[in-house]
Amino acid sequence: MPELSNRLDGFTESIIRKMTRIAKQHDAINLSQGFPDFDPPRELLDELRIAADEGPHQYEITWGSELFRKKLAEKQSKWMGIPVDPESNIVVTCGSTEAMMAAMMTVCNPGDKVIVFSPFYENYTADAILTGVTPIYVPLAPPEFLFDPEELRRAFEQGVKAIILCNPSNPTGKVFTRSELETIASLAVEFDAFVITDEVYEHIVFEPYTHTYMASLPGMFERTLSCSSLSKTYSITGWRLGYIIGPAGVIDVCRKVHDFLTVGAAAPLQRAAVKGLELGDDYYEGLTRSYEQKRTLFLEGLDRIGLKYYKPQGAYYVLVDISEFGEPDDYKFCEWLASEIGVAAVPGSSFFREDVRQYIRFHFAKKEETLIEALKRLEKLKLYRKS
The missing domain is CATH 3.90.1150.10 (Aspartate Aminotransferase, domain 1)
Structure with missing residues (x-):
């Protein structure tokens, strides 16, 4: 054997x-x-019944149906405060789990290094192993789970390709402040690294805290891969609808990775989920x-x-x-x-x-x-x- x-x-x-x-x-x-x-939400369930009868039941465009990407771009442009082009800035994935893996495979070569804050969601270590990269861990100190800017700088100085950022954080529930994000962003620019964000809890933030998208900071859209999903926002974890938003050149490569990983997310579920993307404030x-x-x-x-x-x-x-x-x-x-x-x-x-x-x-x-x-x-x- x-x-x-x-x-x-x-x-x-x-x-x-x-x-x-x-x-x-x-x-x-x-x-x-x-x-x-x-x-x-009832709107999604009603549309799911229609999709079960009417379809589509065959492959959609591998990087996401045209209508789903259009509605997702409209929603995220509003919330992120930056223009998102459905034709060049989005790839739809099988959940944020695939989104994170595809993002890692897009920007990293085997042997590269990535920064991971500890504590972290367990999949990040698995992603690193499967893509052949070496994680460099930077601790978050309780009770506020703050990072030491100097320790983070030392991590960047090791020649990292990317930093993974979960915001709001699993498992701590930490919401990174704009000042903290600006520190991370400045280091990413200085050391020419990508930022891969996991923002699946973007709409579950408690007062007085606010969520700031890394990609919305000046100069950061071009080096940020924003990964998220509909799972937590619409209580549809079993539908496995995720996405990556990023600059056109990077997304073009992400689409190739995604195509050969899973081909595409479920077509009828994309149709039903559009109703969620159309919900109001x-x-x-x-x-x-x-x-x-x-x-x-x-x-x-x-x-x-x-x-x-x-x-x-x-x-x-x-x-x-x-x-x-x-x-x-x-x-x-x-x-x-x-x-x-x-x-x-x-x-x-x-x-x-x-x-x-x-x-x-x-x-x-x-x-x-x-x-x-x-x-x-x-x-x-x-x-x-x-x-």
Whole structure:
């Protein structure tokens, strides 16, 4: 039997997806993998029924249907504050997961270096391994998860090709300030590097924080690949509709990568999702209010239980400190939490380059009744506190 590829020697399966399987095994409330338990907007579901009958059911243009790209360009031009041309600045992908991979493969050669902030979404390390690049990790220091500009400069000085930026951040919920983004941008320009952004939580930002698109900063559109998806904004994580926005020359190469990775995103789902892209400002305002209410409900519940956490500024995740329970292995703690308490979380160590094992990550993208039941179960943790 020939040897398998050695590029996967350092690979593990997704801890997040594994925790979903463990949640199902124990009938636990799944606050690990970040997907809602409520329906998408009615407009999308109604259009999906029509698309099921009328199609299209065959291949669309590989980089996205003409109508989908047109509506996406209109929406993102407004929100990003920059003109986005549907014919030259967009490639539609199978979720933001493919968008990030295609972006990495577009700008990086094997052996290149990329900067990754730690903690980070677990896929970024996998992307680096699969594209043959070396990640250089720069820590974000709690409680505000700030980076040291001098440490970031030292990372750039190592000759990096790109920096990956998740904003708002998973798993911390950090929203990078305009000043922080300007620091990153100035270093990217000085050292002639690309910025690959993951902005899937762009519409889930809590007051007083605001989201600034890296590509909207002066001089940054030409070196930024803005990756995002419709998954979180419209509660359609299973539809797998993502995209990359960037300068025409870069997008032209992205389209080639995407074409041979997946050919194209699902045609009938692109048709149905257009209805989401046409929604007005009131939808996005309502989305933010809804998640603010869920955040308040969940964090107040954690306060009553006495759990320590970092308050998220955006997205729908919260890092919780479990050090008081005396379990040094966060993975074992999460297994126990699912089996004995009935709530599933993600071990925090899967997000950190550093040897950090005192955190777990919950998400609160659930119906209020689901969160209330989860908090009721978590009340039992009071019996196991060691300190």
